[in-house]
Amino acid sequence: xxxxxxxxxxxxxxxxxxxxxxxxxxxxxxxxxxxxxxxxxxxxxxxxxxxxxxxxxxxxxxxxxxxxxxxxxxxxxxxxxxxxxxxxxxxxxxxxxxxxxxxxxxxxxxxx
Amino acid sequence: xxxxxxxxxxxxxxxxxxxxxxxxxxxxxxxxxxxxxxxxxxxxxxxxxxxxxxxxxxxxxxxxxxxxxxxxxxxxxxxxxxxxxxxxxxxxxxxxxxxxxxxxxxxxxxxxxxx
Numbered sequence: 001x002x003x004x005x006x007x008x009x010x011x012x013x014x015x016x017x018x019x020x021x022x023x024x025x026x027x028x029x030x031x032x033x034x035x036x037x038x039x040x041x042x043x044x045x046x047x048x049x050x051x052x053x054x055x056x057x058x059x060x061x062x063x064x065x066x067x068x069x070x071x072x073x074x075x076x077x078x079x080x081x082x083x084x085x086x087x088x089x090x091x092x093x094x095x096x097x098x099x100x101x102x103x104x105x106x107x108x109x110x111x112x
Numbered sequence: 113x114x115x116x117x118x119x120x121x122x123x124x125x126x127x128x129x130x131x132x133x134x135x136x137x138x139x140x141x142x143x144x145x146x147x148x149x150x151x152x153x154x155x156x157x158x159x160x161x162x163x164x165x166x167x168x169x170x171x172x173x174x175x176x177x178x179x180x181x182x183x184x185x186x187x188x189x190x191x192x193x194x195x196x197x198x199x200x201x202x203x204x205x206x207x208x209x210x211x212x213x214x215x216x217x218x219x220x221x222x223x224x225x226x227x
Contacts (some may be wrong), residue, residue, distance in 0.1 A: 002156075034215065043116075043203065043220035050139075089155070099145065099157040099168060100216060 004028045006090060006103035013080055014111050021075040021106045023090035028068045034100070035064050035075050036089040044089065048075070080110045116219035118204050128174045130192040133222045137186070137206030144187050145207075145216060146179060150200035158202075161187060161191070162209065173198075194226045 003026045013019055023033070034052045036044040048064040050057040050073070056065040063076040077084060086109045091100040117136045125131050136142045146158040158177070159169040163184035172179070176195070181187040191198055201223050205216040 037216070041223075043118075044205075044218035046215055046217060049215045091155075098143070098160050099171070100147070100155075101157070102147075102155040104154050 001090060002030075002094065002101045004090060004092060004101050004103040006088075006106050008106060009104060010107040010109075012109040015080060015082060017080050017082055017110075019077050019108070021088050021108070023073040023075070023091050023103055025071045025073075025101075027095075028071050029095065030068065030092045032093065033064075033066055033073050034091050035062075035073075036091065038087045038089060040086075047088075059084070062068065065088070077108075080108075082110050082112050084108060085110050116204055116206050116217055118202075118219040118222050120222060121220065122223045122225075124227065125194055126227050127196055128193045130190065131134070131194055131224060133189045133191075133202055133224070135187045135189070135204030137204070137218060138217055140208070141206035141217075142209035143179060143207040143216075144186070145205040146187070146189055147203040147205065148200050150197070155203065157191075164167075175208070193223075196226050199224055199226045 005024045005074040007022045020058045034049045035047045038044050048057045050066045051065050066073045087105045093100045119134045123131050129179045142163050144161040147155050149155045157171040160167045161181045164181050201221045203221045204219045207214040207216045
């Protein structure tokens, strides 16, 4: 059974800092890994999807890396801004490529 | 292109009552998923439709939950009778069918409170 863990559970940083969010998973036989952002009271916004054949994926100030063999992914946020404050979730699909298993999320606060 | 929509955004009901949640996926998406997040826990999978067929309902908590997707378009999730532990946020997501493991797009969720 796939288990996904995110560390840290919460993070508070000053504006402008670069930061790394961590995601680990127990079963390395994954199709891909998806990073989401959730704002309070809102739905999930997909940030990046990194395929199992890829090592990293970039979108603006976000960079996600994937190391399948070690069961780890990181989300790097460059030059953080107060607008980046949200909960960040990672998720991997099951063996049939369908249902997602989510981590508990990292609640990020970027202080002005 | 419209995203995944869910209705209602909030629902407050009393224990024992019935509630029906609705999800409209992105047009053309054969895959439709229901997930739930209860307070303090991870988001958990409930079930998966491919068009109108239930592909996987292993995450459904019990037989008080009934999901349908008539005609392979929108889906409903009915809770009858609702219990206190059913409170949480119910998310719907959709994706194209192939290839496997496609990106899932989520709706804003329905926050259900059972009193």
